[in-house]
Amino acid sequence: MNEKTTNxxxxxxxxxxxxxxxxxxxxxxxxxxxxxxxxxxxxQINEPLLYEVGSIGQTGVDIATPRDIKTNRxxxxxxxxxxxxxxxxEPETMRHYVRLSQKNFAIDMAMYPxxxxxxxxxxxxxxxxxxxxxxxxxxxxxxxxxVTGAIEVIETLAEWLMKLTGMAAVAMSPKAxxxxxLCGMMAIEAALRARYExxxxxxxxxxxxxxxxxxxxxxxxxxxxxxxxxxxxxRDDGTVDPKDIKAALNDEIAAIMLxxxxxxxxxxxxxxxxxxxxxxxxxxxxxxxxxxxxxxGRAKPGDLGVDAxxxxxxxxxxxxxxxxxxxxxxxxxxxxxxxxxxVPFVKRQGDRVTLVEHTENTASFGRMTAFHGQMGMNTRxxxxxxxxxxxxxxxxxxxxxxxxxxIKAKLKDVMTPAFEEQSAGFKRPAMHEALFTDDFLKDTxxxxxxxxxxxxxxxxxxxxMYFPLVVHGAMLIEPTESESxxxxxxxxxxxxxxxxxxxxxxxxxxxxxxxxxxxxRLDETLAARKPILKWQKPQPQAEAAx
Amino acid sequence: xRYLPHSPQDRETMLxxxxxxxxxxxxxxxxxxxxxxxxxxxxxxxxxxxxxxxFRKQSDKNLAASGAAFFIGGGAYRHHVPATVDHxxxxxxxxxxxxxxxxxxxxxxxxxxxxxxxxxxxxxxxxIANASMYDGSTGTGEAVLMAHRATKRKKAIVSGGVHPQxxxxxENLSDFGSKQVxxxxxxxQALGKAEIEKIIAQLDTETSCVVVxxxxxxxxxxxxxxxxxxxHAVKALLIVVVTEIVSLGxxxxxxxxxxxxxxxxxxxxxxxxxxGGPYVGLFATTKKLLRQMPGRVCGQTVDADGKRGxxxxxSTREQHIRREKATSNICTNAGLCxxxxxIHMALLGEVGLRKMAMSSHNGAVALAERLAKINNIDVLTTxxxxxxxxxxxxxxxxxxxxxxxxxxxxxGLPVSRLLPHGDNDNLLIIxxxxxxxxxxxxxxxxxxxxxxx
Ligand SMILES: Cc1ncc(COP(=O)(O)O)c(C=O)c1O
Numbered sequence: 001m002n003e004k005t006t007n008x009x010x011x012x013x014x015x016x017x018x019x020x021x022x023x024x025x026x027x028x029x030x031x032x033x034x035x036x037x038x039x040x041x042x043x044q045i046n047e048p049l050l051y052e053v054g055s056i057g058q059t060g061v062d063i064a065t066p067r068d069i070k071t072n073r074x075x076x077x078x079x080x081x082x083x084x085x086x087x088x089x090e091p092e093t094m095r096h097y098v099r100l101s102q103k104n105f106a107i108d109m110a111m112y113p114x115x116x117x118x119x120x121x122x123x124x125x126x127x128x129x130x131x132x133x134x135x136x137x138x139x140x141x142x143x144x145x146x147v148t149g150a151i152e153v154i155e156t157l158a159e160w161l162m163k164l165t166g167m168a169a170v171a172m173s174p175k176a177x178x179x180x181x182l183c184g185m186m187a188i189e190a191a192l193r194a195r196y197e198x199x200x201x202x203x204x205x206x207x208x209x210x211x212x213x214x215x216x217x218x219x220x221x222x223x224x225x226x227x228x229x230x231x232x233x234x235r236d237d238g239t240v241d242p243k244d245i246k247a248a249l250n251d252e253i254a255a256i257m258l259x260x261x262x263x264x265x266x267x268x269x270x271x272x273x274x275x276x277x278x279x280x281x282x283x284x285x286x287x288x289x290x291x292x293x294x295x296x297g298r299a300k301p302g303d304l305g306v307d308a309x310x311x312x313x314x315x316x317x318x319x320x321x322x323x324x325x326x327x328x329x330x331x332x333x334x335x336x337x338x339x340x341x342x343v344p345f346v347k348r349q350g351d352r353v354t355l356v357e358h359t360e361n362t363a364s365f366g367r368m369t370a371f372h373g374q375m376g377m378n379t380r381x382x383x384x385x386x387x388x389x390x391x392x393x394x395x396x397x398x399x400x401x402x403x404x405x406x407i408k409a410k411l412k413d414v415m416t417p418a419f420e421e422q423s424a425g426f427k428r429p430a431m432h433e434a435l436f437t438d439d440f441l442k443d444t445x446x447x448x449x450x451x452x453x454x455x456x457x458x459x460x461x462x463x464x465m466y467f468p469l470v471v472h473g474a475m476l477i478e479p480t481e482s483e484s485x486x487x488x489x490x491x492x493x494x495x496x497x498x499x500x501x502x503x504x505x506x507x508x509x510x511x512x513x514x515x516x517x518x519x520x521r522l523d524e525t526l527a528a529r530k531p532i533l534k535w536q537k538p539q540p541q542a543e544a545a546x
Numbered sequence: 547x548r549y550l551p552h553s554p555q556d557r558e559t560m561l562x563x564x565x566x567x568x569x570x571x572x573x574x575x576x577x578x579x580x581x582x583x584x585x586x587x588x589x590x591x592x593x594x595x596x597x598x599x600x601f602r603k604q605s606d607k608n609l610a611a612s613g614a615a616f617f618i619g620g621g622a623y624r625h626h627v628p629a630t631v632d633h634x635x636x637x638x639x640x641x642x643x644x645x646x647x648x649x650x651x652x653x654x655x656x657x658x659x660x661x662x663x664x665x666x667x668x669x670x671x672x673x674i675a676n677a678s679m680y681d682g683s684t685g686t687g688e689a690v691l692m693a694h695r696a697t698k699r700k701k702a703i704v705s706g707g708v709h710p711q712x713x714x715x716x717e718n719l720s721d722f723g724s725k726q727v728x729x730x731x732x733x734x735q736a737l738g739k740a741e742i743e744k745i746i747a748q749l750d751t752e753t754s755c756v757v758v759x760x761x762x763x764x765x766x767x768x769x770x771x772x773x774x775x776x777x778h779a780v781k782a783l784l785i786v787v788v789t790e791i792v793s794l795g796x797x798x799x800x801x802x803x804x805x806x807x808x809x810x811x812x813x814x815x816x817x818x819x820x821x822g823g824p825y826v827g828l829f830a831t832t833k834k835l836l837r838q839m840p841g842r843v844c845g846q847t848v849d850a851d852g853k854r855g856x857x858x859x860x861s862t863r864e865q866h867i868r869r870e871k872a873t874s875n876i877c878t879n880a881g882l883c884x885x886x887x888x889i890h891m892a893l894l895g896e897v898g899l900r901k902m903a904m905s906s907h908n909g910a911v912a913l914a915e916r917l918a919k920i921n922n923i924d925v926l927t928t929x930x931x932x933x934x935x936x937x938x939x940x941x942x943x944x945x946x947x948x949x950x951x952x953x954x955x956x957x958g959l960p961v962s963r964l965l966p967h968g969d970n971d972n973l974l975i976i977x978x979x980x981x982x983x984x985x986x987x988x989x990x991x992x993x994x995x996x997x998x999x
Contacts, residue, residue: 050661050892059898061628063980066901066908073911075767075929077798084668087895090630097658097889101639104654108638114647121549122642125594131632134605139618140822141959142609143951149607150821163586175680175823176878178865189722216865220875224691226722229870267575298573303580314878321644322635322882323655324842326680326824342718358966366718370621370683370711371822379601386600389591392547394582398569399550402560405572409564429564429572456651467866484551485560512850517650520850524649527847527859531836533674534664 044518047099051535054086060093084537103518104323105461111483111491115433115464115476116215116263118293118315120400123387126318126380135379140371144354150375151353155346157382161311161330164393165292166302169338171331171345173373177290180310180329181221181257183342183368187308187333188255188284189225190340190365205254205283211240213264213468218257218288227254234470237428238264238419238435242273249281259288260304261295263468264418265404265433265476275305284308284337292316293480294401294432297394307334313374317381328377339363344372399481400432403488407477408434410492414499416440418471432480438473446502448473450510453521457514458494547591611819613954615986619933619977620763620959621682621709621789622822623814625902626981631816631889635882645842645878649857650849655885656856659844662888669794670808671801672830676841677858678880679827682811683712686757686787687719688840688874689809689829693755693783695873696838700725701752703745706732707762709789710964716757726752732965734764734926734935734973742768746776753780755807759787760800764926764961764975765933767797774804783807783835791815791828792979793931795903807831815894816886826883837863840874905980906932913978913987920991922998926973933977935961938998943974946997955993 039046047053072078088096105112112119130136138147158170171187174180185208195201208222211232219229230248235241239262256278260268268274278285287301287309293316301309313319314327321327333341343364344355359366388396408417408430416439419428438448452462452475464476479488501509512521552560557569566572573581592600611624618624635641639654646652646659659677666675679685690702702720704713704727713729720727728748730741745756756777760768770786777784786800788810800808812826813819831839837860845859865872894902910932917936918925927934938946943960950957961973 047657049657050888051664054892054895056896059895059901060630060893061898061902063898063901063905066904067912069908069911072907073914073929074797074907074931075769077767077769077929079794079796079798081802083795083799083896083899085665085891085894085896085899087898088892090628090893093630093889093893094634096892097634098637100654100657101634101637102654103651103657104639104643105648105651106639107642112642112644114644117644119642119644123549125597127636127641129598129601129605132601132605133610133612134608135601136818136820137610137612137624138608138821139611139616139622139624139819139956141618141620141622141963142956143948145948146609146951146956147821149604152607153601153604160588163588175684176876178875178877179680179684182875186718186721215877216867216869216872217875217877219870220865220868220872223870223872224719224722224875267573269575269577272577272580295573295576297585298582299576299580300582312878320641320882321878323640323643323652323658323885324645325678325878325881326826326883327878328824357963360966366721367711367714368684368718369681369715369823370709371681374823375821376824383597383601386589386592386597387549387594388547390585390588392550392591394585395547395550398572399552399557401572402552402557402564402569405564405566406560429566429574452648453650456648461651462648481550485556487551514650518653519650519853519855522649522849522855522857523847524857524859527845527857528862531674531843531860532846533660533836533843533859534667535660 045099047096049535050088050096051086053092053096054088056086058087058089060088060090110459111479111487112461113463113477113479114461115478116290118478118480119321120318120480121482122318122320123384126383129383130376130379136376148353151346151355153382154378155348155353157378158346160385161332164296165309165332166300167332168335169333169341171333171341172378173342173344173368174310174329174331175369175374176325176327177310177312177329178217178221179368180331181217181288182224183331184286184308184310185221185225185255186365187337187340188286191284191337192254203251205252207252208254209245209248209256211258213262213470214257214259215263215288215290222257238266239268239270240274242270242277245274246277249277249283251282253281253283255284255286257286257288259291261291261431264435264470265430266428267431271304279305290315291432294397296397297390298397302334307337313377313381318384319377319380326374326377328374340365342366342368396481403479403481403483404430404432404434406488407479407492411495414440414496433476433478435471436475437471440499441473441502444502444505445507446510448475450513451498451502453513454498454510457516460491460494609951609954611956615955615989617958617976617978617990618956620975621811622819623790623977623979624819624981625792625814625979627816627818627890628893630893631886634889635886640885641882646858649855653855656844658885658888660846660856662884663844665888665891666828666830669791669799670830671799672808673833674836675828675830676839676843678884679829679841679876680880681823681825681827682787682789682809683715685809685827685829686712687715689785689807690716690755690757691719692807692838692840692873693785694725696835697754697782699752699754701728701754703728703748703753703756704730705741705745705758706730707737707764707766708757708759708787709763712787733968733970737762737764738766738768742773745773749776749780749782751780753782755783755785757785757787759789761790761793761931761933764935765930766927767929767931770803785809790931790933792903792906795899796907797931806835812887816890817883824880824883826880826887836860838873839863841876842879902980906978909982910934910978916987916991917994920995920998932979933975935973935975938972938974941998942971949997950993953993955989957990
């Protein structure tokens, strides 16, 4: 297809007749690819944009006729020009979005081993209870006595989170992991500010230590709170060396942000020594708890010396990932930070629970969000927690770790596990994810990206690629506890087959993959170079051809 | 445990394949001293039925909006969400996917994001929109930080008409690096034209942005066209907040008035009340400011066959690429709530949204007229969309709201709930949507008459 035709297709969007946008010769050329009149392939039905199938005049909702009033009270600010929104009837809406849904990969279909994201099963009882009218159809600013059942749900979840982590308090309003990081770092900043204002410390602490293996949200968060980032290198075995931390600590350091288990899927085995050193230097220990799934029920972050840690409810406690959110990021806090927690927080006096919404008479650092946080995620997470109970939670962590180690053991002879050689003698277990490098692809002409795209053709979602940044061509595989042994075995067999293909330089299976997905590889450079970020009414044909 | 597929036999086989004796060997790196031995004194696993019962019990303790005559707004509104929306967002392929990192198998999510961005840009009359923020309040906080970056200045002037909790979020985010927040008084009388003149008088070359809201917290509508000109004259940015997106089906858009950043809450469309979250933050700006914008963006491109498709793009602004130089730390955003918004808006279309808006507006006008006739009630808001403030002369609004709640009437939002220190104990903000019936109006009117007597 020449470039001109490509452009034309993009500009006109949906052809008004099947295949209209393609010339006759191209139709013949593409006949083998699209051997149908419509261009559809049985269950794979093409779906144009809402703006190409709907219209300004169409609607799929019947709304009662507005009441008669004498004059409107919009103060002359009526919206007199067309908004430009397009509508569909109800059946058309159903088809449009069902067809689009069918172009998505999802946990409910097959294994989704996206490292660091904990793509576990999402139980549907959680969806059901989250929709109960007394929990879903209540307003955040109703009189509190009309929502005690909802406040108690927040309180009960808070209790579980504190007990599971061994921490003194928990802030329930942060809206995702990164928002939780912000909350934790703000609590740390507030504690340090208090020290400074009381005169117990005379020098401002301006820096935060962050290992290079950390998730991007960590340094971004530190800067948000006004800190400079000091990067700590990862030692050869994939963990942080307490010697490096000690060397970097001084009276300018406010905190360390350390992920544990870390993004290489390893337990930071010197974590307690690090925590002690950090505390001795007067700094705080923020733990990124994105990987809490690996240790829940087996170890409490509070015992490890953590001062603040977010928990991604959408990872560890299975609130659905929803195509990118919403999440929730409650932050557990140590005794030292508890009183700085943001408003609102739950207060119990006898059998009365209330939400404290104002900072007066508290040391709270303020408010992270309007209202009370992600209630809809709290209900789902609590349903998950109650379903598991303390025994099930421990078992889930164990199975998650078992599965990751099983994958690592079964793939280590054909792929390259990260840090394996450096752990001389003692083969260190992975936690809940297995990290590989692209060493095994050396000289094959195949990259981590190509390998991932070939996995798509095999019916798997690729693992996390090129993260963490501390190994070359990273492949981070997190199976979670939800996979059966049969499922793991199929995954392992597939990965072995792909790895052997790659070693044998059967590049055509990789370069240009995926071949069987709804789309071929997409041109990301073009998207960034000439950003088209919304639909625009096509120009009349004659102009578009120019 | 029903969610865990392994049999004890499977676990044995797998441990053997790994080459360890027991599961404890896999946790060997956890220091001995902190390993948990005997649980937490918490309950063990529960059946689905038990879990269901617990939540029903909790739910039954609450007064649901659907079980009351309901008039609360203040940044979250009760609108009818068609059943189709909830069905579609629960499809496995949408519900159990994550961020569309692999575009070849995520076109469902990506295309709906592209539709979402188009809808948001249209509603706000802005050039571009992102793929969502957590909610309106956090989006507003980030808008201020974005303005600081874009103008290299640090002073935000914030109208007293902005939702008080949004202002708290702005203040909280501005606590670091000598950022300045100039707050104007939050009383219905001080707002509108008088406030705009005051803001204009305060503009200077240190000002990075002015933050205003329409309809404002008390319900009043404002035209910010003149303000926009004055703000631009000192090379600052105008940020307009909209907490009730349905208003834009009836009211002139912020973009039309000259806003540089428009940010707000999308909860009214598709999402529901949810006791405050999850909601969906809408964020739009000009093409010129694209590189300063926080959050994910979806863009159009082609695949290797030349077929149109969509990808996440402009990611050199984001934390996973830029780390400490990113425009925001946001990663997971409002995901599924953007989908709910998009589907509900597609069902409504221009025609449906305008009708829903007029239904809400006309209902509010009709109710305001009825309440104005009650002894000792003054309606303070002159031009409004679906929310207005009344003064209950000689009465405490909070007490009245509590008394009416006992009769299953959720009469509105006492201003003192969010602004406890103003001279506003007698102010009540009342919201009306297309869900309110004449019977609701009768109940509220009669109960208020009784309580005011
Ligand atoms: C290690 C780590 N930290 C932090 C985050 C940020 O969490 P969220 O996306 O919920 O903001 C993530 C996930 O995206 C992560 O994997």
